[in-house]
Amino acid sequence: xxxxxxxxxxxxxxxxxxxxxxxxxxxxxxxxxxxxxxxxxxxxxxxxxxxxxxxxxxxxxxxxxxxxxxxxxxxxxxxxxxxxxxxxxxxxxxxxxxxxxxxxxxxxxxxxxxxxxxxxxxxxxxxxxxxxxxxxxxxxxxxxxxxxxxxxxxxxxxxxxxxxxxxxxxxxxxxxxx
Numbered sequence: 001x002x003x004x005x006x007x008x009x010x011x012x013x014x015x016x017x018x019x020x021x022x023x024x025x026x027x028x029x030x031x032x033x034x035x036x037x038x039x040x041x042x043x044x045x046x047x048x049x050x051x052x053x054x055x056x057x058x059x060x061x062x063x064x065x066x067x068x069x070x071x072x073x074x075x076x077x078x079x080x081x082x083x084x085x086x087x088x089x090x091x092x093x094x095x096x097x098x099x100x101x102x103x104x105x106x107x108x109x110x111x112x113x114x115x116x117x118x119x120x121x122x123x124x125x126x127x128x129x130x131x132x133x134x135x136x137x138x139x140x141x142x143x144x145x146x147x148x149x150x151x152x153x154x155x156x157x158x159x160x161x162x163x164x165x166x167x168x169x170x171x172x173x174x175x176x177x178x
Contacts, residue, residue: 080127
């Protein structure tokens with residue numbers, strides 16, 4: 001990989017505000033999406049991610065302390081896996097509390113920067129399909145089921161899905177594919 005891999009400054013912002021108003025950075029408006037839209041939108045974004053990860057420069061960071069498209073793609077793959085687990089918990093249990101996830105520690109421990117872009121693309125598509133399948137089982141009776149983040153933030157299945165979709169779309173914006 002060209003260039004130095006400086007540590008990434010951890011993102012400690014609380015992004016739950018994107019559920020109430022459009023994201024000024026990427027333009028995503030959570031209120032424009034229903035849980036029924038998620039399977040298609042997650043599939044479509046996974047296809048865009050596969051194009052991003054096919055770029056010759058996918059493993060190159062645009063700046064030393066900014067993730068490469070490969071690192072963002074590995075993160076999005078893991079976001080899909082995490083949200084599939086969380087949605088399943090919400091559908092199977094009454095008001096589960098989600099374990100904390102340190103995305104920055106995972107990026108280092110799993111060496112996002114050293115992974116193969118083609119492999120990440122396949123895994124991202126598979127993870128997106130899995131979570132999309134889970135969202136496709138959500139009904140009017142289950143979309144309001146609740147879950148709690150470890151910090152106490154409360155989500156419904158539908159709001160968690162919108163929050164999830166924002167993460168995926170926002171990172172496409174981060175890599176210039178939004």
